Amino acid sequence: MARKKIDVVSLGCSKNLVDSERLLGMLGAVGMDARIADNPREADVTIINTCGFIGDAKEESINTILAAIQAKEAGMIKRIYVMGCLSERYLGDLKQELPEVDGWYGKFDWPSIAAKLARTYPATAPYDRVITTPRHHAYLKISEGCDRFCAFCAIPLITGRHKSRTITDIEDEVHRLVDRGVREFNVIAQDLSSYGLDLPGKQQRLPELIDRLAGIDGVDWLRLHYAYPAQFPMEIMDVMASHTNICNYLDIALQHISDPVLTAMRRHISADQTRNLIAEMRRRVPELHLRTTLMVGFPGEGEKEFQELLDFVSETRFERMGAFAYCEEDDTWAAKHLPDTIAPEVKQERLDRLMALQERISSDIQDAKIGKTMRVIIDREEADYYVGRTEWDSPEVDPEVLVEKKDTLQIGQFYHVKIDSAMPFELTGHVTD
Numbered sequence: 001m002a003r004k005k006i007d008v009v010s011l012g013c014s015k016n017l018v019d020s021e022r023l024l025g026m027l028g029a030v031g032m033d034a035r036i037a038d039n040p041r042e043a044d045v046t047i048i049n050t051c052g053f054i055g056d057a058k059e060e061s062i063n064t065i066l067a068a069i070q071a072k073e074a075g076m077i078k079r080i081y082v083m084g085c086l087s088e089r090y091l092g093d094l095k096q097e098l099p100e101v102d103g104w105y106g107k108f109d110w111p112s113i114a115a116k117l118a119r120t121y122p123a124t125a126p127y128d129r130v131i132t133t134p135r136h137h138a139y140l141k142i143s144e145g146c147d148r149f150c151a152f153c154a155i156p157l158i159t160g161r162h163k164s165r166t167i168t169d170i171e172d173e174v175h176r177l178v179d180r181g182v183r184e185f186n187v188i189a190q191d192l193s194s195y196g197l198d199l200p201g202k203q204q205r206l207p208e209l210i211d212r213l214a215g216i217d218g219v220d221w222l223r224l225h226y227a228y229p230a231q232f233p234m235e236i237m238d239v240m241a242s243h244t245n246i247c248n249y250l251d252i253a254l255q256h257i258s259d260p261v262l263t264a265m266r267r268h269i270s271a272d273q274t275r276n277l278i279a280e281m282r283r284r285v286p287e288l289h290l291r292t293t294l295m296v297g298f299p300g301e302g303e304k305e306f307q308e309l310l311d312f313v314s315e316t317r318f319e320r321m322g323a324f325a326y327c328e329e330d331d332t333w334a335a336k337h338l339p340d341t342i343a344p345e346v347k348q349e350r351l352d353r354l355m356a357l358q359e360r361i362s363s364d365i366q367d368a369k370i371g372k373t374m375r376v377i378i379d380r381e382e383a384d385y386y387v388g389r390t391e392w393d394s395p396e397v398d399p400e401v402l403v404e405k406k407d408t409l410q411i412g413q414f415y416h417v418k419i420d421s422a423m424p425f426e427l428t429g430h431v432t433d
Contacts, residue, residue, distance in 0.1 A: 004044045004117065007037035009068075010132075011061055012051025014139045014188050014225075016084060017132065020049045023083075023110055024130035030118030036132045040068035042076045047113060050086035052158060055327040061086045069100045079103070083110040085158045089330075107158060127173045134379055136412030137184035137221075137395060138177055142170055142209065146190040147197075148228060150255075151266040151334040152298065152326060155190055162194050167209050171216065178218035183412065184377060185213070186223045186394060193228040207235040214243040220414065221377070223394055225251040229277055230268040237284035247391035248285050251320075253293040257312035258305035261298055264338060271308075278316060289392035291320035296354060297347030298326045299338035306350050313357055319365055320398055321358045325351050359424050366399065366422035373432055376401050376417040378409050385428075388417070404430040 006027055010020035020036065027034035040046045046068050050061035061084075071077045081103040087094055088106040095104055105113055131138050145159040174185065187210070189195065196205025213222055222245060224236070229252055240246045256262055257271050269277075282288055294313070296306065313321070325347035328340045376388040379395070386403040393399055403409065403417055409431065417429040 004032050005042075006032045006034040006117070007041060007043040007046045008034060008049065009037050009039060009046065009064055010049045011064060012049075012053065012057055012085065014186065015141055015144075015190070016049055016051060018129065018139050018141045018188075019084070019107070019110065021129035021132055022127065023047070023049070023114065024132070025128040026111060026114040027117070028130060029128070030114055032114075032117060034130075039064065040071045040077060040080075042071075043078075045079045045081060045117065046071070046077050047081045047083060049110075050082060050084035052085035052087075052089045053154065054324065054329070058086060065098060065101065069098070072100060081105065081113055083107070083113065088158050089154070127169070128176075131177070131180070131182065133395065134412065135181050136377065137186065137379075138182045140170070140174065140177075140185045140187050141165075141189060142187060143189040143191070143195055147194060148191060148230075148268075149266065149333070151264060151338065152295070152329065152332055154329040154332055157331055159190060162191060162198060164195050164197070164199050164205075166199065167205065167212060170209065171212060174213055174216055174219065178216065181412070183218065184221040184223070185219060186225060187213075188225045190226060191228045192224060192226055193230075193232050204231075204233040206233050207239045210236060210246060211239045211243070214239070214246050220245055221247050221391060223247040223249050223391070225394065227252040229254055229274060232277060234280060234284070237281055237288075240288075241285050248287040249289050249291070249392050249394070250281065251291040251394070255293065255295045256298065256301075256305075256309060258301070258308045261301050261305050264300050264334075265295075265298060266333065271312075275316075289319035291322075291394070291398070292318050294321065294323045294354065296323060296325055296350040297342045299334060299340055299342065301326075301342065310354065310357060313354065313361070317361050317365070318358070319362075319392065321362075322397070323351055323354050323358070362399075363422075363424040366424060366427060369419045369427060370422050371419065373416050373418045374401075374429075375414055376403065376429075377414050378403065378411055380411060381409075388415070390427075399425045399427060402426060402428045404428070407431060 008020050010017050024034045051057040068080045079102040082101050083105040087104050143164040145162045146156045147162045149156050259271050328335045374390045378386050378388040380387050385405050386409050388401045415431045416433045418432050419427050419429040421428045
């Protein structure tokens with residue numbers, strides 16, 4: 001009897017991808033031929049893991065579901081299941097609007113998909129998963145949910161309250177992944193800063209966790225993503241400075257710098273506190289590369305407040321930065337209390353100005369790396385060069401290093417690369433050893 005073919009289309013963030021990888025592990029354990037697909041294609045069952053965070057992501061999720069329905073009507077797909085954040089938020093409406101979908105699942109009840117397909121609940125360890133990234137790096141999700149309730153954000157409405165995994169559970173997963181060849185771990189959560197607050201002792205335990213993970217043989221790189229600035233556990237910077245295998249990198253979403261905007265956003269931090277936080281981080285880890293995310297067009301942001309944001313970016317010179325325009329999210333505090341009166345074209349104009357400024361800053365930072373020799377991990381081989389990353393480059397979101405194809409290099413191995421030239425979001429170089 002042929003094994004049932006299952007396609008899993010994983011949309012949205014890396015946290016969603018971890019859930020998809022866990023689902024693949026469960027499906028494989030119950031005898032299914034499951035794989036990650038970029039979009040719906042011929043399969044017995046297509047499972048779409050949706051994103052419901054912002055407008056563009058929701059639109060992508062809906063369009064992917066509609067494409068799967070078309071494929072089903074054409075006889076390419078037999079059944080469609082939908083899971084993830086979008087269905088968690090809008091389950092009732094989606095069921096009514098898209099009756100062609102065969103099954104709807106939320107963000108947390110998706111193991112029931114494997115049970116439905118196999119007619120038995122999969123007997124796998126909770127964090128057994130199929131790694132779909134290049135085998136030398138993986139995302140490591142240490143908690144779920146968020147207790148912050150920022151005015152603009154729907155994440156707590158989707159994921160619920162913050163819930164940390166135990167340190168022992170996380171260590172066990174890392175040991176298993178190291179045994180399978182993973183060398184680089186990108187540590188992720190909705191809120192790294194709150195890790196441990198719900199565990200026995202009710203204290204921040206991120207520094208302890210990362211210190212222990214750094215001591216595991218085979219862990220070559222640890223990189224930290226999605227810290228929250230208020231009540232930030234500064235001790236983590238000392239841990240970072242004390243271990244060579246913890247990347248000098250931190251992803252911390254700051255959103256804005258204007259005090260009135262920060263207050264309206266319910267961020268629980270002031271402009272002065274934000275500046276002091278960054279200064280202390282950089283004092284403790286001089287080679288730190290900060291990645292942040294900023295928002296333009298939040299209700300109440302006038303030209304004065306936006307100019308404050310531009311000035312802040314100019315003075316801080318973030319090594320990595322992304323930005324987006326405010327989009328009202330259903331049922332959030334801002335949607336209920338702060339009318340979205342800023343015109344879309346004004347938001348876009350501000351976003352363009354902010355990103356143009358960051359491109360100039362990135363260009364200067366990249367140019368300063370010319371002539372330096374850096375440790376680079378090789379991700380893939382292209383026709384004319386190898387593509388790798390430094391410790392300051394997270395997969396998919398940060399610059400890459402294009403390495404001269406003079407010698408045969410191994411994917412997933414580290415090399416010392418001298419940087420020959422730079423662009424705002426790319427470096428080129430050659431191996432020196």
